[in-house]
Structures are given as structure tokens and as C-alpha cells.
Amino acid sequence: MIAPPAVQIPAGLPTPDADACVHGARVQAMLLDRIRDAGGWLSFEAWMQAALYEPGLGYYSAGSIKFHRDGDFTTAPEISPLFGQSLAPQIAQILQASHSNTVLEFGAGSGALAAALIPALQALGHQVDYQILELSADLRARQQTRLAPWGSQVQWLDQTPANFNGCVLANEVLDAMPATLFCWDESGTPHVLGVTANTQVDNTPDIPFAWALRPASADTADLIAARMPALPGYQSEINLQAEAWVRDLGHWLQCGAALLIDYGFPQAEFYHPQRIQGTLMCHFRHHAHDQALILAGLQDITTHVDFTAMADAALDGGLDVLGYATQARFLMNTGLMNLIHAPGEQTAERAQQLTALNTLLSEAEMGELFKVLAIGRDIDGPLLGFTRGDRRDSL
Ligand SMILES: C[S@@+](CC[C@H](N)C(=O)[O-])C[C@H]1O[C@@H](n2cnc3c(N)ncnc32)[C@H](O)[C@@H]1O
Known part of the structure; x- marks a missing residue:
């Protein structure tokens, strides 16, 4: 024993x-x-x-x-609006392919991602309907204060919709689901x-x-x-709850894609013999x-995310696995580098951008440990974020 x-x-x-x-x-x-x-x-x-x-x-x-x-941890949207801004071209592509203007974010935290994304999508011609599903009443109230400038363009849902067309986002949500x-x-x-x-x-x-x-x-x-x-x-x-959540997406996501961003590995790496104390x-x-x-x-x-289990759950739910890449590769593909000010331009802001860039992309920070998994239905053509460095074959 x-x-x-x-x-x-x-x-x-x-x-x-x-x-x-x-x-x-x-x-x-x-x-x-x-x-x-x-x-x-x-x-x-x-x-x-x-x-x-x-x-x-x-x-x-x-x-x-x-x-x-002032809190306990820092997520990518908190580091810099660059994160949301560089997700925007990928989300715009999904919205276009699904003939929708609706983004549904799960677990929106402080509202930082929404605050960066809504104007960035607007600049790309998408006057989005931004929906948030948040378990925590306290975080929901904070999000409502922060996102008040966008009025009724942002709505809070109490449950998953029966049918949904558009783009679903979950940044660091799967890792916060209770695990066995x-x-x-x-x-x-x-x-x-x-x-x-x-x-x-x-x-x-x-x-x-x-x-x-x-x-x-x-x-x-x-x-x-x-x-x-x-x-x-x-x-x-x-993480059976996270798997059930992903499988359930297959019931209500009719046309569109979900971007699941989190720290984790494919199964062989997740249960690597040397990872003797888990994650x-x-x-x-x-x-x-x-x-x-x-x-x-x-x-x-x-706990970290077993992305093979998430991809399998998506397939079980009748969804396609559309791409899997490191956060660094994904953000480079969607054009993060194009958002950085040129040398000499707005120097203080550029210095902040370069610090954020390092945290988001560096292998020693979030670039390699964090992954982006895209799953969806009825989306034609390769997704922008996975044009180079798609590692679906590792799942
Ligand atoms: C680590 S925080 C990440 C917050 C935010 N996405 C960010 O990146 O800053 C986890 C969030 O997921 C939310 N969450 C966990 N499980 C959820 C679920 N099943 N549905 C919706 N939100 C959930 C939590 O309430 C919290 O807001």
C-alpha cells in the first residue's frame, strides 16, 4: 500500500x-x-x-x-493588449468563415482580453457581439465595470447557448477546471x-x-x-471535467471554431515517466x-492541460481539430511582430512592448509551454495561426 x-x-x-x-x-x-x-x-x-x-x-x-x-498570477491578456490584438486577425478569419460577428469568451478574468480584442476586431471591420460566460459572480461584476464603455455590445450569458455560430475563446480556463x-x-x-x-x-x-x-x-x-x-x-x-466541457462544445457549436489557449502538453509528454509528481x-x-x-x-x-485528451474529446463531440501550435508560433503567424512600434517611435511604449513580446514568445516564459488548440465545425481552409508550426501530428 x-x-x-x-x-x-x-x-x-x-x-x-x-x-x-x-x-x-x-x-x-x-x-x-x-x-x-x-x-x-x-x-x-x-x-x-x-x-x-x-x-x-x-x-x-x-x-x-x-x-x-497585486494578485497571485499574471496571464497573457494581463501582460499586454498585444496578446488580444494579435489574436484578432485569427478571430476575424473565423468570424468571416462562420458568417457571424459573435465572439463568446469563457472565464474572462478581469476583462483584459475583451478590452483589447473589441477595438482590434473593430479596426478589422468586425463590430462584434461579445459574449462572456463567467462562473464567478465577483469576476462578472468586475468585467461589467471594465467593459462598460462598450455598452450593450458586451453581454453576459448564464449558460452555454443552444446553438452558436462564431468564435469561442478560453484562455487559461481548462487548467482551472477541477481534476482527478x-x-x-x-x-x-x-x-x-x-x-x-x-x-x-x-x-x-x-x-x-x-x-x-x-x-x-x-x-x-x-x-x-x-x-x-x-x-x-x-x-x-x-481532467474529466475539461474533457466533458470540450465534448459538450460539439453539441452547441454549429459553425465556427474555439481557440483553447493554455499551458500543457500532448499526452506522451504529459505522462512522461520523469514527470513523477504530475502537474x-x-x-x-x-x-x-x-x-x-x-x-x-x-x-x-x-493542473496543466493534456491536449491529446482535449483533441480526442473534440473528435468525440463531432468537431474537427483545426490546429495545434505553441503560443509563440501561433502569435508569430497571426502577425504579433507587425504590432511592435518601429525603433525610435514612441520609445517608452516600444520598451514596454518589447518586454511583453519577450514574455509572450520566449521559450523560457510562455512561448513554448503555452499552446493553442483550435477545434471547430464547418470551417474551410487552414487557419492563419497554424500556417507554420502546426503540431497536430504530436497529439
Ligand atoms: C486562470 S483564470 C483566467 C482568466 C482569463 N481568461 C485570463 O486569461 O486572464 C480562470 C478563469 O476561468 C473561469 N472558469 C473556470 N471554469 C469555467 C467554466 N466552466 N466556465 C466559465 N468560466 C470558467 C474562472 O472563473 C476564471 O475566470
Whole structure:
């Protein structure tokens, strides 16, 4: 029998302020209730769902600042409007091919991507209807304030539309969907990780939660075994919610394409034998670590995306896989370099642009780890963003 991982407090992690501690205690109480209601063991997927999205309490659903300098992490739209501006030609092509002017963004965060895209698409002749579907009431309110200048051109949906023609966007949304954690024991049996109340207070006195393992159900075990060989002690994730979300796109996306942008790998790389602890990651005040059971409700929890699983889910949903490339290659193909001021022109702004360019494109930053997967239906011809460096054959 394999031992569950220990909960540890990473060295150098900042201490939450007094208000955050009060909020954190309420989140812990809610999670302990959930564990008790579930009979003493809650799957990590259910834990992550509540820790991130419980209305009024979860990390994304409560009122803290999450994005950029004063928050916990920085996404590409927060780095620079260049990101949205360079997506615009690709979105324009999809809108043209689908005879639509509608863009639907999932999980729009602070609204930064929409704020860059709407004017950029307008400049390309698309007076778009911009729709947003956001789980978090707090983020929705922030988006409504930020995007007020565009009035009724921006609308918020409460559920996915029954039928949709146009372009769907999801930047760093799949990684925020709750995942199933698993590990293999010595005898080649997969176990799933869940959360219990911590009764061994001597180890982690401030953390009321502990990991506990259960043998995976036959269905989950089959899914895991189909993706990787049994490697004793190896821990990783499988994101069934994200796969279901992508498969479901096939029910309502009639004509158009979805651009799914996130950090991740093809399956062979995702379950690489050396990635022995998987990809679970948390962010608190720009510190990244792998301790998901601490700072409940105060920190972001994510896993990388298995893009092969996403492409398979799209095919299962009756969609085509239209392209797969690194973020760097995609943004170069859509013309990011053309947006940079010439030397000598608007010098301070150009310096900011060059810093952003480095973060968006560099292999050491977002350029290689982040990928763009395009899936869709009834779209003719190659998509602009994948004209060079399309890596669909790696999926
Ligand atoms: C890491 S943030 C990214 C925000 C933004 N897209 C950006 O790039 O700055 C994840 C976002 O996804 C949202 N989200 C997660 N699952 C979702 C779902 N099933 N439908 C809509 N939004 C979702 C969260 O509420 C949050 O706004």
C-alpha cells in the first residue's frame, strides 16, 4: 500500500493578511462540512471545485484580486493588449468563415482580453457581439465595470447557448477546471487522491486537511491505464471535467471554431515517466508551489492541460481539430511582430512592448509551454495561426 503525500508549508511563502485569514477560516469550515457530509473522504476533484468556485467563498468566487501585480498570477491578456490584438486577425478569419460577428469568451478574468480584442476586431471591420460566460459572480461584476464603455455590445450569458455560430475563446480556463488526482501503487493498481480532516495535528498543526487514497473505480482505472503505463509511486491527473466541457462544445457549436489557449502538453509528454509528481500547481502572491491543501480559498489551484485528451474529446463531440501550435508560433503567424512600434517611435511604449513580446514568445516564459488548440465545425481552409508550426501530428 502506498502512503498518501504529506501536507507541507513551502518555505518562503508570504503570510496572508488578517482579512484573508478570516476568509480562509470560513472556507476551511465549509470544506470540513463537505468532507463530513461525504462520509469523511472527499475526492480531490470535489475539493478543488469547492475551494475555487463555492459561491461567495471559493478562490474565484470571492472578492480578492487575483490577476497581475497585486494578485497571485499574471496571464497573457494581463501582460499586454498585444496578446488580444494579435489574436484578432485569427478571430476575424473565423468570424468571416462562420458568417457571424459573435465572439463568446469563457472565464474572462478581469476583462483584459475583451478590452483589447473589441477595438482590434473593430479596426478589422468586425463590430462584434461579445459574449462572456463567467462562473464567478465577483469576476462578472468586475468585467461589467471594465467593459462598460462598450455598452450593450458586451453581454453576459448564464449558460452555454443552444446553438452558436462564431468564435469561442478560453484562455487559461481548462487548467482551472477541477481534476482527478491519481497515483499508482507498487502492485500496479491506480488510486485516486481525496481529502480528509487532519487528525494528526502534530505534523501540520495549522492545516485541517490531509490526503487519503482510495483504489480508483473500474471506469477511472481503465481511463488512466489507457493513457499511461503503471509506474509505481507516479502521481498525476486526469481532467474529466475539461474533457466533458470540450465534448459538450460539439453539441452547441454549429459553425465556427474555439481557440483553447493554455499551458500543457500532448499526452506522451504529459505522462512522461520523469514527470513523477504530475502537474498540480498553486499560486499565491506570485509564489508557485504544489501544496493544494493549504491556503484553501486564498490561492489558485491548477493542473496543466493534456491536449491529446482535449483533441480526442473534440473528435468525440463531432468537431474537427483545426490546429495545434505553441503560443509563440501561433502569435508569430497571426502577425504579433507587425504590432511592435518601429525603433525610435514612441520609445517608452516600444520598451514596454518589447518586454511583453519577450514574455509572450520566449521559450523560457510562455512561448513554448503555452499552446493553442483550435477545434471547430464547418470551417474551410487552414487557419492563419497554424500556417507554420502546426503540431497536430504530436497529439
Ligand atoms: C486562470 S483564470 C483566467 C482568466 C482569463 N481568461 C485570463 O486569461 O486572464 C480562470 C478563469 O476561468 C473561469 N472558469 C473556470 N471554469 C469555467 C467554466 N466552466 N466556465 C466559465 N468560466 C470558467 C474562472 O472563473 C476564471 O475566470
